[in-house]
Amino acid sequence: MTGTPALARPREAPSAAPRLAPPQRPRRPGQRARARRRTLWIYAFLLPTVVLYGMYTLYPMIASYWYSLVEWNGFTADQRFVGIDNYRAVLADPMFWSAVRITVVFMLIVTPLRVFGAFFLAILLNSPKLPLSSFFRTLYFLPVVTTTAIVGVVMRFVLDPASGPVSVLAGLLGLGPIDLLGSSATALPTAALIYVWKFFGITLIYWLAALQTVPKDLYEAARIDGAGAVATFRHITLPLLIPFLAIITVLTVEDCFHAFDLMQTMTAGGPFYSTEIIEIYVYRYAFAATIPQLGFASAAAVLFGLLVLVVVGAQLWVTMLARRSGARA
Template sequence: MASPSLIAEATATKPAPPRPARPVKRPGQRARERRRNLWIYAFLLPTFVLYGMYTLYPMVASYWYSLVEWNGFTADQTFVGLANYQAVLADPMFWSSVRITLLFLLIVAPLRVFGAFALAILLNSPRLPFTSFFRTAYFLPVVTTTAIVGVVMRFILDPASGPVAAVLQLFGAGPVDLLGSSSTALVTSGVIYVWKFFGITMIYWLAALQTIPRDLFEAARIDGAGAGKIFRHITLPMLIPFLLIISVLTIEDCFHAFDLMQSMTAGGPFFSTEIIEIYIYRFAFAATIPQLGFASAAAVLFGVLVLVVVAAQVWATVVSRRLRARA
């Protein structure tokens, strides 16, 4: 039987190995590193300044403007407290714009997330020829200026002289004003928006697919698994963690459709496509007498709406994961 001293020696914790000594830098080397860091900060400074001037400052200033009555032309700003928020919440057109924004989100987000997922699965296949060409073709609309896309689409969908109307006339169908009818304008705008930004969501899914080791697919094929089983038991489980990230990015992006919607419909016809951003723009810049305080209050409430929607989605995803883990 081992003696207590041997047991004590065996169970005693070994001292941690000494940390390697940091190399001593020469004065000339320190001076070079300081100059290099100064150049790095010098090149980053314009970005910080511009970001602070045109992003951070307007965000902070909007909270103050939402508490005052101001037309933007004079220096007089009358503090009114929460009166602007009360006026916005009492305006039925604001709630109409909220409803239209959420409806637009329900049309666009699922098409972008799940449609891009299906396309990414197809383009990620090594057996598909010309994958680079198709990826570029689908991503090309993303780099196109959004306002130009809106103007071009207005011409294409013009019921009098557009090419869509000409094709319909060849088949004996009457002219259809897809952007001029309140029943079809929002859906048509949503489809164009999906086409415009479909490529960026596809890139997200392609990047997620690249994280799956190829060895898993090869091992599954060696074991006799077919394409369906590989997709169901390997691809989908590995991509579930990315679903939340891609969905949040897509939903947050879908709230910013002002440039495309403004260039195509400007909120019409009969306010049927007036999303919250156009509602804010109408009071801040398009009105004869701007109401920047009122518009800023609407913008703050819009920001709260975005946070609520994203938080609800994150909460639902966490709850579903816990339920699956218990099952």
């Protein structure tokens, strides 16, 4: 009796053996020496930057925290430890809170003009139908690369009530001499407008970069569907730029805390302390006073740094929210 042959099981394909990375050949002594020399040259070129950054940035930042706890005029070696008395004196000084108020008002004037003005101008300059768009971009960015102190000095000459071009033009129009920087009511808005003009190109570049992220396919689809320019801007461009609006706004707000060089060269905090922002307040006690109070000024600078840190924290928080909203969209 012969049995039926058993069905042959399908033969399993042999599993592929894991490929091992080819063994690296050890470097020769000459190659190791050349790599070591290359690394040493890299560190040698970085060393001057590291040393200068440590001397003129890191050390003053760290030293200011110690100076804020002592009473010191900067001329003698005697430093008397007073703890938080300097912070108490700064917080009790009404001029400090006046400087904070002026800084906030300056920020509230500058930020909307830079953010929204640059936004609408970027929309125009981003249009392919606009002739000489590259020329206008360069024209608006030229003040950014100009030294801020030089801009302040030139603007003092331009706005001089005796012989400045603005006063001469106002005289020809029968308006009489105009002293925009010499009046407490007009000095701060005038300085804010000059600051907007000086750094307008940076915000413009931000918006132009943001507009490049909008896919062109969406514009082509909208054009095929018969959407006009207003509808395309409202339903495509604007929703996609909302996350950038939050980020650019926070960057502009942070930038408003660094107007010392322009304000110092134009008004030096005057007239009657009407343009004394926090940076000029610190400078006045640290360097411009007859007897400098470096401890008091350092305490004010530390408090100013804490204010900047709050803005930076808000920037990180807004950026995180913008990324989340962009991911959901």
